[in-house]
Amino acid sequence: MGSTLAMVGATGAVGRELIAVLEEREFPVDELRLLASPRSAGTEIPFRGEALRVEVLSEERLAGCDTVFFSAGGDTSLEWAPRAVAAGAVVIDNSSAFRYEDYVPLVVPEVNPEAALKHQGIIANPNCTTILLVVALGPLHAIAGLVQVTVATYQAASGAGAQAMEELRSQAAAILAGEEPQVSCFPQPIGFNLFPHIDRFLPEEDFATKEEMKVVWESRKIFGLPNLQAISTCVRVPTFRAHSEAVFCSFERELSVADARAALKAAPGVRVVDDPLAGRYPTPREAEGIDDVLVGRIRPDPTRDRGLSLFLSGDQLRKGAALNAVQIAELLQ
Numbered sequence: 001m002g003s004t005l006a007m008v009g010a011t012g013a014v015g016r017e018l019i020a021v022l023e024e025r026e027f028p029v030d031e032l033r034l035l036a037s038p039r040s041a042g043t044e045i046p047f048r049g050e051a052l053r054v055e056v057l058s059e060e061r062l063a064g065c066d067t068v069f070f071s072a073g074g075d076t077s078l079e080w081a082p083r084a085v086a087a088g089a090v091v092i093d094n095s096s097a098f099r100y101e102d103y104v105p106l107v108v109p110e111v112n113p114e115a116a117l118k119h120q121g122i123i124a125n126p127n128c129t130t131i132l133l134v135v136a137l138g139p140l141h142a143i144a145g146l147v148q149v150t151v152a153t154y155q156a157a158s159g160a161g162a163q164a165m166e167e168l169r170s171q172a173a174a175i176l177a178g179e180e181p182q183v184s185c186f187p188q189p190i191g192f193n194l195f196p197h198i199d200r201f202l203p204e205e206d207f208a209t210k211e212e213m214k215v216v217w218e219s220r221k222i223f224g225l226p227n228l229q230a231i232s233t234c235v236r237v238p239t240f241r242a243h244s245e246a247v248f249c250s251f252e253r254e255l256s257v258a259d260a261r262a263a264l265k266a267a268p269g270v271r272v273v274d275d276p277l278a279g280r281y282p283t284p285r286e287a288e289g290i291d292d293v294l295v296g297r298i299r300p301d302p303t304r305d306r307g308l309s310l311f312l313s314g315d316q317l318r319k320g321a322a323l324n325a326v327q328i329a330e331l332l333q
């Protein structure tokens with residue numbers, strides 16, 4: 001059975017990836033409506049051999065939709081997602097607008113698929129960094145009980161959108177040409193640089209950034225562990241698409257490296273890449289364009305009780321955003 005789908009933010013980094021993932025996974029679609037702002041109305045985007053024209057987001061174009069994907073920023077979601085629901089659609093929202101509302105499930109299908117079925121019209125897609133983290137920690141939590149997690153991230157330019165990826169390209173070219181890099185999307189130059197500043201600083205959270213708190217708040221909600229001890233430092237690095245994370249965690253029960261590796265090998269959405277002497281460990285380059293989260297460097301963490309450390313890389317436009325959203329839509333079919 002096919003359906004009518006709309007994509008709000010179809011011209012963006014996440015929107016374009018969503019279109020590609022729908023096509024690849026042969027998601028049943030009778031009609032796909034590509035919506036954005038007036039800036040890009042008329043742009044043509046290919047889908048299943050046809051050039052679809054981008055239209056301006058409107059009540060009229062939301063009417064009659066079964067599912068609407070939103071990836072056009074929090075303000076657009078806040079204004080338009082309730083209208084899409086009122087018109088009879090289920091909304092899968094990529095922004096953070098509704099993630100912390102009790103009535104909105106926050107879903108990673110490998111970890112808490114049952115939550116999706118309790119929706120009241122809106123389902124939130126978690127933050128990219130959180131999705132990659134919980135896909136890797138989910139199988140370990142299932143056998144040993146997660147108690148604490150510390151994360152340092154290495155986040156790609158794509159996390160800030162299509163223009164930000166272009167900014168990395170143009171700054172790298174400018175610096176190589178001996179010119180001053182022009183900064184517009186990021187708070188600092190990103191070409192040949194990195195900075196611990198993603199989203200805004202929150203004085204009420206001891207000056208953690210909102211991105212850092214998203215990892216904490218969202219991991220707690222997805223795992224159903226309101227008391228999970230968690231901290232992250234989120235760093236933007238000059239890679240294009242894939243994020244990486246250095247993860248240190250502790251568990252309720254003993255968890256050997258061998259058992260952790262076996263659980264990760266058996267887990268959906270995870271690929272263990274862990275043969276350091278052969279030069280095999282996760283890298284953002286290897287993670288680019290693939291569905292799985294790569295996990296490696298699995299070793300004991302002697303600095304904490306029943307501790308384990310690992311390193312992961314995952315394509316944040318794909319599993320970190322578009323693929324996870326389409327998998328949520330698949331759960332509803």
Ligand SMILES: NC(=O)c1ccc[n+]([C@@H]2O[C@H](COP(=O)([O-])OP(=O)(O)OC[C@H]3O[C@@H](n4cnc5c(N)ncnc54)[C@H](OP(=O)(O)O)[C@@H]3O)[C@@H](O)[C@H]2O)c1
Nearest residue numbers: 009011012013014036037040071072073095159161162321
């Ligand atoms: N990048 C990521 O990895 C990622 C991951 C998870 C979630 N998200 C979230 O997904 C959303 C989009 O991110 P992105 O990276 O794809 O951003 P992006 O590349 O900057 O794209 C933004 C999209 O939103 C559209 N848009 C902006 N204002 C609009 C309005 N008033 N009405 C209708 N459409 C509007 C843009 O259309 P025009 O072409 O007309 O400007 C464009 O299609 C954000 O909420 C972001 O936080 C992003």
